[in-house]
Amino acid sequence: MDLGISGKVALVTGGSAGIGLAAAKSLAREGCDVCVSARDPEKLADAVVELQEFGKVVHAVLADVEDPAAARRLAEETRDVLGPVDILVANAGGPPAGRFDAVGLEDWEVAVERNLLGTVRLIHAVLPEMRSRGWGRIVTVSSRSARESLDNLALSNAMRPAVAGVVRTLAREVGRDGVRINNVLPGPIETDRLRELSGGEEALRRRGESVPVGRIGRPEEVGDVVAFLASERASFVNGVSLLVDGGESRVIA
Numbered sequence: 001m002d003l004g005i006s007g008k009v010a011l012v013t014g015g016s017a018g019i020g021l022a023a024a025k026s027l028a029r030e031g032c033d034v035c036v037s038a039r040d041p042e043k044l045a046d047a048v049v050e051l052q053e054f055g056k057v058v059h060a061v062l063a064d065v066e067d068p069a070a071a072r073r074l075a076e077e078t079r080d081v082l083g084p085v086d087i088l089v090a091n092a093g094g095p096p097a098g099r100f101d102a103v104g105l106e107d108w109e110v111a112v113e114r115n116l117l118g119t120v121r122l123i124h125a126v127l128p129e130m131r132s133r134g135w136g137r138i139v140t141v142s143s144r145s146a147r148e149s150l151d152n153l154a155l156s157n158a159m160r161p162a163v164a165g166v167v168r169t170l171a172r173e174v175g176r177d178g179v180r181i182n183n184v185l186p187g188p189i190e191t192d193r194l195r196e197l198s199g200g201e202e203a204l205r206r207r208g209e210s211v212p213v214g215r216i217g218r219p220e221e222v223g224d225v226v227a228f229l230a231s232e233r234a235s236f237v238n239g240v241s242l243l244v245d246g247g248e249s250r251v252i253a
Contacts, residue, residue, distance in 0.1 A: 004232030005137075006031025010087040011078050013065055013122065016043035018191040019141055020091040021050070022223030028054035030227055032087065035078040037063040037070075057082060065092050065118030066110065075125035084133070085126040087230045090119045091141035094193055095155035103154055115159040120166060127170075127179065136179040137230040140167055141222070144187045146241055147251045152197075160185075164241045171239025180238045182229045187245020189217040212247035 010027045014020035015036030028034050028051050036051065037060070038044045044060050051058040059081045063070040078085050095111035096103060119140055130136025145153055146160035167183040174181070188194055188207055194216070198204040208216040222244050228234055229242070243249050 003030045008032045008086040009082045011035045011085045012089040013037050014091040016040055016047040019219050019222045021047050022219035023089050023226040024051055026223035026227035028056045033057040033082045035059040035082055037061045037074055039064045066113040071121035071125040084129045087137045088126050089139050089226055090122045092118055095159055097152055097197055099152055100154040111155040111159050116162050119163055130179045131177040134178040138181040139226050139229050140183045142183050142185050144185050144245050144249055146185050168239050175238050183241040184225055185241055185243045186222050187248045189219055189222055217246055
């Protein structure tokens with residue numbers, strides 16, 4: 001299926017590993033020129049090498065979305081090198097794990113900056129040009145915790161629904177301008193964060209056995225969903241928070 005986004009410019013944050021890198025690869029495979037950003041220079045350099053295999057223009061920017069100035073700089077540098085951002089994939093690592101009484105106010109501040117304000121700033125940085133051109137796609141990468149409270153993830157349980165609220169609000173405000181915004185909610189995906197939260201390979205294997213499809217998900221399975229939501233084929237999909245969790249969530253609505 002031709003997704004109709006060849007030649008578009010995509011900006012992917014948290015793009016050096018895991019779901020972010022998988023999303024960048026899926027977009028590059030569909031013909032997008034891609035700018036990836038991340039905090040680790042070595043991982044970012046490795047990601048560029050992998051992405052260049054798709055034969056598209058790849059640019060990398062060392063940045064931390066917790067920095068209030070990062071979003072504007074990312075949008076401007078992408079525009080200078082590749083052109084205005086057509087597709088934004090707002091992806092950041094999850095906030096620290098822990099129960100409510102185990103996380104301090106400084107942890108809350110980190111979560112707000114990284115997982116809520118970081119996303120909001122990125123959208124602010126690219127949305128005006130998308131609206132003026134009459135075409136844009138924004139995909140936020142969140143978590144299943146946007147739909148149901150998960151144990152030992154107090155910060156995520158608060159931040160992820162907030163992002164979902166931003167997505168739903170904007171979908172109604174900018175849909176007539178040709179901009180579509182959607183939210184992806186990964187479940188158990190084989191990433192460094194899941195390994196950390198699970199507590200080892202054996203625990204990870206048992207976790208996979210509990211998923212209805214019988215295994216842990218792969219980052220590329222989320223990346224392909226991101227690419228679809230960013231595409232012309234999903235032009236009537238707007239404002240959704242889409243679970244990609246192998247059927248693990250018990251939420252009906």
